[in-house]
Amino acid sequence: MATQAIAIEDAKTGEVEVAVREHPLVVRICHWVNAVALFVMIGSGLQIFRAFPSFGPRVPEKDLIDLPRAFALGGWLGGALQWHLTFAWIYIVTGLVYLAYQIFTGNYRQVLFVPKDFPGIWPMTRHYFFFGPKPPSREPYNALQKQAYTTAILLAVISVVSGFVVWKPVQFSWIGWVMGGFHWARWWHFWAMAATVAFIAGHLVMVILHGWNNFLSMLTGWKKDPEYPVE
Amino acid sequence: MASPMNRREFRKVTRRELFKLAPVAVLGAFAIPGLQKPLLKAGLATSDWISEKLFRAGHLATTFSDAELTPPDKFPINGYDVEDPEVDLDAWSLNVTGAVQKPGAYKLAQIQTLPKIRQNTRHVCVEGWDVIGRFGGVRVSDFLQMVGADTSARFLSVECADDYYETIDMETALHPQSLLCYEMYDQPLTREHGAPLRLSMPTKVGYKQAKYLTDLKVTNLVEKFGYWEDQGYSSFYGL
Numbered sequence: 001m002a003t004q005a006i007a008i009e010d011a012k013t014g015e016v017e018v019a020v021r022e023h024p025l026v027v028r029i030c031h032w033v034n035a036v037a038l039f040v041m042i043g044s045g046l047q048i049f050r051a052f053p054s055f056g057p058r059v060p061e062k063d064l065i066d067l068p069r070a071f072a073l074g075g076w077l078g079g080a081l082q083w084h085l086t087f088a089w090i091y092i093v094t095g096l097v098y099l100a101y102q103i104f105t106g107n108y109r110q111v112l113f114v115p116k117d118f119p120g121i122w123p124m125t126r127h128y129f130f131f132g133p134k135p136p137s138r139e140p141y142n143a144l145q146k147q148a149y150t151t152a153i154l155l156a157v158i159s160v161v162s163g164f165v166v167w168k169p170v171q172f173s174w175i176g177w178v179m180g181g182f183h184w185a186r187w188w189h190f191w192a193m194a195a196t197v198a199f200i201a202g203h204l205v206m207v208i209l210h211g212w213n214n215f216l217s218m219l220t221g222w223k224k225d226p227e228y229p230v231e
Numbered sequence: 232m233a234s235p236m237n238r239r240e241f242r243k244v245t246r247r248e249l250f251k252l253a254p255v256a257v258l259g260a261f262a263i264p265g266l267q268k269p270l271l272k273a274g275l276a277t278s279d280w281i282s283e284k285l286f287r288a289g290h291l292a293t294t295f296s297d298a299e300l301t302p303p304d305k306f307p308i309n310g311y312d313v314e315d316p317e318v319d320l321d322a323w324s325l326n327v328t329g330a331v332q333k334p335g336a337y338k339l340a341q342i343q344t345l346p347k348i349r350q351n352t353r354h355v356c357v358e359g360w361d362v363i364g365r366f367g368g369v370r371v372s373d374f375l376q377m378v379g380a381d382t383s384a385r386f387l388s389v390e391c392a393d394d395y396y397e398t399i400d401m402e403t404a405l406h407p408q409s410l411l412c413y414e415m416y417d418q419p420l421t422r423e424h425g426a427p428l429r430l431s432m433p434t435k436v437g438y439k440q441a442k443y444l445t446d447l448k449v450t451n452l453v454e455k456f457g458y459w460e461d462q463g464y465s466s467f468y469g470l
Contacts, residue, residue, distance in 0.1 A: 009235040016235060025251050032255040040261075052359035077358065078463040079271075086274025089281075090258075169355060170292045170434050170470040171285045186359065219252065220245035 005230040020230050022140055022223045024107060030098040031218060034156075037091040038196065040083055043073030045193060047080035055190070056183045085167075092160055099153075110140050113150035117143040137228040152199045155192050162188035275465060282467040288402055292433035292470070295351040301362035303416040308423040309356070309437065315422045316393040316443050323427050329388075329448035332379025339413060339427050345369035345377060348410060349417070352433035354440065355470055357459075366431040367414030372405045380449045388453055389430065392443035397457045399432070399439065403469060408433050411444070436468040 004021040023031075050072060074080025102108035120143025126132030128144065135142070141149065165176045165185035179185045207215055217223035236244075260266045308314060324336035348370055355361040375382060387404040390396045403409060412431035413420055420426040425442025432440060438459045460466040 006241070007235040008241045009237050011237050011239075019241065025248070028252060029255055032252060033258065036255075036258050048359070052356070054360070078459070081357070081465070082271040082275050082463060085278040086271055089274065089277055166359075168282075168285055168470055169353070171287060171290065173293055182353070182355075182361065216245075220248040222241075222245050222248065 008224070017224055018226065018230060019222050019224045020140075020226050021221050022217045022226070023221045024101070024105070025221065026097065026101045027107070028218060028221060030094045030101075033094045034091060034098075037087040037094070038200070040073065040087040041091065042193060042197065044080040044083035044087070047072035047074045048077060048084060049190070051077045055187050088160075088163060091156075095156060095160070111146055111149040111153075113143070113146040117146050120144075121147065139228055140226070148199065148202065152196065152203075155196045155199065159189060159192040159196065162186075162192060165189075275463070279465055279467040282465065282469050283400070283402075286402060286434070286467075286469045288406060290434075292352055292408055295353070295363050297351065297365070299363050300351055300365055300416075303418075306354075306362055306364050306415070306424070307356075307360075316391075318392045318422075318426060318443055318445075320427050323445075325428060325444060326446045327378050327448075328446070329450045330381035330384045331375075331449050334378070337378070342369055342374060342411060342428070343413065345373045349414075350408060350410070350433070352408065352431070354431075354433075354437055356437040357464065357468070364431075365416045366410055366412045367417060368410035368412035368428075368431065370407060371409040371411055371430075371432075372407070374411050375404065375449070382449075384449045385451050386449075386453055388446075388448045388450055389441050389444050390446035391425075391441050392445050395441055395443070395458050396455055397430070397439055397441040398453050398460070398466070399430070399435070400467065403432060403434055406432065406434055409435075434470055436465075436470060438464065439468060 006019055008017045008019055009015070010017075050069075072080070074083045102111075120135065123132065123135040124142050124144040127134050161175060162179060162185050165172045165179060165182070166189050169176055169182045169185070173182075176182050176185050179188050213224055261270055324338050325342065326336055328334050346369065347367060349365065349367040351363060351365045353361050353363050371387070372382075375387075382401055382405060385401055387399045387401060388396070389399075399409075409432040410430070412425075412429050413427060415421070415424055420429060425444075428444045429442040430440045430444070439457070455461055456466050457464075
């Protein structure tokens with residue numbers, strides 16, 4: 001992949017470091033906007049859920065999960081709906097900008113998990129969870145990272161589509177039918193959120209483990225001394 | 232690879248890149264108390280605008296078989312204030328005003344001369360639950376024709392005996408499944424379900440299905456939109 005790279009020379013010691021431009025500006029902006037939007041939508045979504053903490057028909061109603069108020073955002077159902085939908089539009093717009101950018105520039109190759117990444121899964125899993133040797137890296141993201149990011153994007157699509165069904169069950173009745181009916185759409189929306197929360201947790205752990213240099217790359221776009229070879 | 236850059240230059244490059252993220256900071260406006268309200272209001276207006284665009288006048292809501300009905304005694308009673316505003320059913324009439332050729336008081340028997348529609352449709356609450364009920368009544372569109380309403384007007388506003396009030400966009404009012412409902416489960420409306428007349432529109436969310444109707448106005452201007460809408464709920468909320 002043609003990643004832009006430069007050499008940085010220390011004026012005093014003459015030491016040379018390599019830096020690569022890993023994250024284009026559009027990707028970085030979308031990443032941070034969506035981080036905020038997800039935070040708002042998960043919080044307000046939990047407040048909305050508190051109004052009817054169940055799935056399926058009204059009767060018999062069982063309160064499945066009693067969510068603590070502290071995690072909820074928006075104050076009341078009407079307020080939570082305003083937050084939730086306002087940020088849903090922001091999320092959808094940045095999501096579409098992100099997808100269009102990735103597709104048109106070909107940058108999607110950096111994150112998209114493809115069949116050729118399958119063999120890389122086990123060595124990385126062994127390295128992360130069972131103290132196995134570190135497989136050599138050849139590109140910005142290893143097989144597990146690609147798998148995780150591709151899944152996160154799929155979850156976003158599922159959340160948005162199921163969200164439309166929950167919001168407009170009559171206009172999108174056919175998508176609701178595909179999801180197993182109106183009651184199931186609510187369930188799809190919920191589990192996609194829960195899986196996204198699990199992704200975020202894992203993502204944050206890995207960000208902390210990978211350190212400052214890696215974290216900075218999502219802010220400035222540039223990563224010093226990448227682990228993978230550059231031309 | 233390009234010719235080497237010195238450290239200071241590189242720091243300048245990365246700082247510049249960092250500043251380019253400034254647009255993200257715009258979201259911080261949502262954290263400013265004074266701006267929060269207008270921004271969320273704009274968000275709500277966007278949602279309503281999209282809702283209107285998504286509404287299809289000819290698209291029917293799913294109807295259900297009798298076996299799928301929620302039992303009548305399980306159909307929730309969501310009065311906003313009182314469960315029974317003690318409407319005098321014998322003296323009751325619907326007061327019709329606004330852009331209509333034949334304004335006046337319409338008795339239930341007059342309304343019932345229009346073709347009767349019975350449909351099993353889903354009632355969806357903004358809270359997230361839903362029930363399937365059997366509703367009987369006359370099409371709002373038939374009634375509007377009866378009173379000679381100007382259907383190019385934007386809204387249909389109703390007032391209720393329990394001081395609840397609602398406004399419906401004309402497009403939804405004219406939808407073939409939108410009913411002035413006087414029966415549920417083939418029985419005259421009970422007091423707790425809004426006797427003698429309520430709205431039943433399967434393309435709208437629950438809080439728009441006003442009960443205990445007393446006044447109906449065809450209009451382009453509304454001062455108060457709806458009891459819940461005036462507190463921050465979506466004013467269109469089509470399903």
